Amino acid sequence: MQDVESIFLPNVGSGNSFALNIRSAGTTTINMSNDGSNLIAGTPEDGSTALNQHFFSDNAGSSNTLELTGSTGNDVAQFTSGNDVIEGMTGVEYVLDGGGNLEFKSALSSVTIATSGTGGNLTLDDDGNTITISQLSSLSDTDFNGHTGSVTWTSVSGGSSVDTITVQGSNNTSTVVHLNGGGGNDSFTVHASGNDATVSNLDGGADTDTLTVRSSGSTGIDATVNNISNVENLIGTKDSLGNVVVSLADTGVTISSVSGTFDTFTGGTSTDQITLADSGVTLSNISDVETINGGSSGDTITVTGSTATTVNAGAGNDSITGGQGSDQLTGATGADRFIFSGAAAGSLGTDTLVDFSGATQFGGGSGESDVLVFDTSNLGISSIVYDEISWNGTALIGSVNNANATVVVLTGASGSQTAAAAAVAGNFAGNTGNAIVIFNDSGNSTADTLTAFHTTNLNGNGTENDIAVFSGVTNTSAGSNLTDSDFAVQA
Numbered sequence: 001m002q003d004v005e006s007i008f009l010p011n012v013g014s015g016n017s018f019a020l021n022i023r024s025a026g027t028t029t030i031n032m033s034n035d036g037s038n039l040i041a042g043t044p045e046d047g048s049t050a051l052n053q054h055f056f057s058d059n060a061g062s063s064n065t066l067e068l069t070g071s072t073g074n075d076v077a078q079f080t081s082g083n084d085v086i087e088g089m090t091g092v093e094y095v096l097d098g099g100g101n102l103e104f105k106s107a108l109s110s111v112t113i114a115t116s117g118t119g120g121n122l123t124l125d126d127d128g129n130t131i132t133i134s135q136l137s138s139l140s141d142t143d144f145n146g147h148t149g150s151v152t153w154t155s156v157s158g159g160s161s162v163d164t165i166t167v168q169g170s171n172n173t174s175t176v177v178h179l180n181g182g183g184g185n186d187s188f189t190v191h192a193s194g195n196d197a198t199v200s201n202l203d204g205g206a207d208t209d210t211l212t213v214r215s216s217g218s219t220g221i222d223a224t225v226n227n228i229s230n231v232e233n234l235i236g237t238k239d240s241l242g243n244v245v246v247s248l249a250d251t252g253v254t255i256s257s258v259s260g261t262f263d264t265f266t267g268g269t270s271t272d273q274i275t276l277a278d279s280g281v282t283l284s285n286i287s288d289v290e291t292i293n294g295g296s297s298g299d300t301i302t303v304t305g306s307t308a309t310t311v312n313a314g315a316g317n318d319s320i321t322g323g324q325g326s327d328q329l330t331g332a333t334g335a336d337r338f339i340f341s342g343a344a345a346g347s348l349g350t351d352t353l354v355d356f357s358g359a360t361q362f363g364g365g366s367g368e369s370d371v372l373v374f375d376t377s378n379l380g381i382s383s384i385v386y387d388e389i390s391w392n393g394t395a396l397i398g399s400v401n402n403a404n405a406t407v408v409v410l411t412g413a414s415g416s417q418t419a420a421a422a423a424v425a426g427n428f429a430g431n432t433g434n435a436i437v438i439f440n441d442s443g444n445s446t447a448d449t450l451t452a453f454h455t456t457n458l459n460g461n462g463t464e465n466d467i468a469v470f471s472g473v474t475n476t477s478a479g480s481n482l483t484d485s486d487f488a489v490q491a
Contacts, residue, residue: 126159215242341375358486380434386484
């Protein structure tokens with residue numbers, strides 16, 4: 001059909017369907033029904049319940065401009081390759097593009113859009129839209145070939161008003177290379193259900209935008225969003241064995257609310273800052289983010305990589321693991337766990353513990369029950385055997401209470417790391433294993449700061465590496481406030 005400007009599609013009756021192929025290069029207005037009644041009232045040939053579906057396809061080429069109005073039921077518009085401009089579209093639930101660019105000049109409501117091409121740019125109207133980028137495999141009819149292959153758009157661009165855009169990998173993968181929100185308080189969801197869902201670059205644009213990254217598939221089904229910028233609220237939802245993976249753009253990103261669970265969270269090359277929501281957040285593998293501010297509930301924060309990170313965990317019983325950089329860790333109120341894990345002692349950075357408070361405060365009085373946790377697989381310490389001994393800065397002046405000690409606290413004087421290692425060597429007969437020694441370091445930039453180092457051989461003066469300093473703790477008797485309950489191991 002060509003050179004027809006306005007078309008009213010008929011009610012074709014029970015058990016039948018109607019297929020329309022447009023070849024006109026001009027502007028064509030199509031109404032799926034002239035009276036609003038159902039197009040297919042009976043049972044379709046695929047045996048499903050009455051779908052009231054209408055299938056429209058266009059073959060007009062690169063200069064096609066259309067106006068589409070659907071009826072009740074699920075209506076489908078299918079475009080062949082070429083660049084299509086849709087002046088208006090209402091009542092159409094599904095769109096399959098054959099490749100090229102696709103532009104809508106009116107708002108879309110609850111429309112699923114797929115493309116069988118390998119790219120193309122999808123541009124949305126400025127009046128606000130709700131769309132899903134996904135496969136159309138749920139549709140089946142002799143007049144329409146539902147698209148079950150992968151879906152890839154080079155770009156998807158929202159308008160100046162509020163857009164709700166979902167990228168979903170269901171029966172196959174869905175990929176958007178560039179997702180741009182434009183203006184408005186937009187909501188983006190990247191959902192890996194049956195297959196991967198990936199957005200390579202996401203720019204929320206102006207106003208306050210929310211991004212939800214969700215994995216609900218099996219092992220290896222990942223929801224991934226990279227190069228995130230201009231997003232104020234970031235939510236990770238993990239209700240499966242798949243992964244939730246995000247990374248920030250290199251422009252320096254600040255996110256005011258991060259909530260949920262993330263398997264991998266990577267910052268960009270500039271300075272990044274994120275603030276966690278008050279609901280309790282799990283960041284299983286976060287790197288290259290310079291500042292992390294926790295919320296009022298218990299957070300789990302595992303820093304990896306060599307970038308120095310400042311963690312202000314906030315209230316709640318937090319678990320904080322430093323990375324390979326020299327991190328600054330603040331647990332704030334609550335019984336916090338400071339975990340040393342992820343690499344051998346020689347590869348861990350020297351973390352600054354700003355506010356460690358064990359069973360007893362360093363200054364005396366009840367503490368907050370913070371705990372230092374040593375990873376057995378990385379540090380070679382399988383249990384806590386505690387000993388506290390006085391020394392004069394070069395040698396022990398007190399007696400060893402437990403030759404099998406794995407945590408030794410030296411009190412009463414300050415000295416160098418070399419002197420502390422030499423002082424304990426030879427005094428723990430037969431104890432050639434890994435251990436932690438805590439002492440006041442006279443060589444610290446702030447003299448006499450309480451410091452913890454790891455040794456590979458307690459009795460034999462093995463290889464020593466500082467793993468933590470206790471900020472502001474310089475009294476040489478402060479270590480005597482520590483006890484075995486302030487330490488733990490993890491497998």
